[in-house]
Amino acid sequence: xxxxxxxxxxxxxxxxxxARISKLLKIVKNKHIVLMQGRLxxxxxxxxIQKTMEQIDKEFRGIEVCTVYPEENKLESLKKIxxxxxxxxxxxxxxxxxxxxxxxxxxxxxxxxxxxxxxxxKSKGVKKISKKK
Amino acid sequence: xxxxIRDFVKRMLHQIFQKKKHLKLGLYGPPNAGKSSLxxxxxxxxxxxxxxxxxxxxxxxxxxxxxxxxxxKYGNKELTFNLVDTPGIATRIDYEDFxxxxxxxxxxxxxxxxxxxGVIEAIKWLDDMDCVIVVLDSTKNPYSQVNITIIGNLAAxxxxxxxxxxxxxxxxxxxxxxxxxFPQYDVVGISAMKGTNMEEFYESIFRMLS
Numbered sequence: 135x136x137x138x139x140x141x142x143x144x145x146x147x148x149x150x151x152x153a154r155i156s157k158l159l160k161i162v163k164n165k166h167i168v169l170m171q172g173r174l175x176x177x178x179x180x181x182x183i184q185k186t187m188e189q190i191d192k193e194f195r196g197i198e199v200c201t202v203y204p205e206e207n208k209l210e211s212l213k214k215i216x217x218x219x220x221x222x223x224x225x226x227x228x229x230x231x232x233x234x235x236x237x238x239x240x241x242x243x244x245x246x247x248x249x250x251x252x253x254x255x256k257s258k259g260v261k262k263i264s265k266k267k
Numbered sequence: 268x269x270x271x272i273r274d275f276v277k278r279m280l281h282q283i284f285q286k287k288k289h290l291k292l293g294l295y296g297p298p299n300a301g302k303s304s305l306x307x308x309x310x311x312x313x314x315x316x317x318x319x320x321x322x323x324x325x326x327x328x329x330x331x332x333x334x335x336x337x338x339x340k341y342g343n344k345e346l347t348f349n350l351v352d353t354p355g356i357a358t359r360i361d362y363e364d365f366x367x368x369x370x371x372x373x374x375x376x377x378x379x380x381x382x383x384x385g386v387i388e389a390i391k392w393l394d395d396m397d398c399v400i401v402v403l404d405s406t407k408n409p410y411s412q413v414n415i416t417i418i419g420n421l422a423a424x425x426x427x428x429x430x431x432x433x434x435x436x437x438x439x440x441x442x443x444x445x446x447x448x449f450p451q452y453d454v455v456g457i458s459a460m461k462g463t464n465m466e467e468f469y470e471s472i473f474r475m476l477s
Contacts, residue, residue: 183416187384187386188387195359244411
C-alpha cells in the first residue's frame, strides 16, 4: 500500500534547516511519500541530498524528489513583487515538494505540464501515477 | 616599529598569495552526463594529458579531481584556472544498479559506498568554486530535481554558471530542451567525447567570466 503524508508549511516553519531535513527524511525512511506544502531553500535541498547520502544502507537506497512551483518568469512584475513580499513575511509556501523513498518511487518525471510518479511494486513491476499541473 | 614591519611583510605575502591564486572552475552535473569526458578534453587540449577515468558505469568518478594551472587561449584572450572534476550528484544510489553492468556484488557495494561519499564531497566543494560548468546529458529530460538543485545552489551562491548540453552527436541529443528548461542561462551544445563544438565552448567560458 502506498502512503502519502501531507506536511503543511506550518509544521516546518519554525524548524531550522537541519531539523526540517531530519523531519522529512524520517517520514521517507518509514516508506511514506511526503507531500510538503512549499519548497526548501536551495541550500536545504543540497543538505537533504547530503543527509540522504550519509544514511544510505542496505535498507535505505535514497530518495526521489520533485518540486513543483508556479513559474515566476511568467508572472507580471507587480505580482512578482507581491509574491516576494509574502515570501519574506511568511516563508516560501508556493508550490509543493514531493519526496519519496527510492525503494517505493522509481522515478518522478517532471516536465512543464505534468508530473509522473513511477512507483515500484514488487509483484506488479512499475506503476505510473500521473498528475497534470 | 616592529608592528609596522610585521604588517608590511603580512601585506606583501598576502599580495603574492593573491596573485598566485587561480580561479577554480568546477564541473558539476548528474552521473554519466560526461563531466570527466569534458575534463579530459579540456586537459588534453591545453596540457596534452587526461585527468580522469571515464566509464559507461555510473559513478566512475567518486572523488574530486583537480588539475591545476590550465591556461586557455581564445583569440587574444588568456585565462588560467584550476579545473575541478566532481562526482555526479544523485539522490539515490543502489548497489544493485551496478550489478547490471557485470560488477560483482562486493565491488558494487564498495562502489555504492564510495559514490555516496563522492556526492557529499561534491556538494561540500560548491562553496570553493569561482565558476561552474553544469554538464547535462542532452539526450535526457533536463527537468530533474538534481539539475534544478545544482543550478539553484549556484544561483544562491552567486557563482557564474555555463550549462553544457553534452552528447549532441547522439540522435536523441537536443540543446533546445535544455535551453527551454533553463532559459536564463547560456547553453552550449558539445560532444566531449568527439570534441564537437569546443571552439564555441571555450568562447562561452570567456563570455561567462567577462
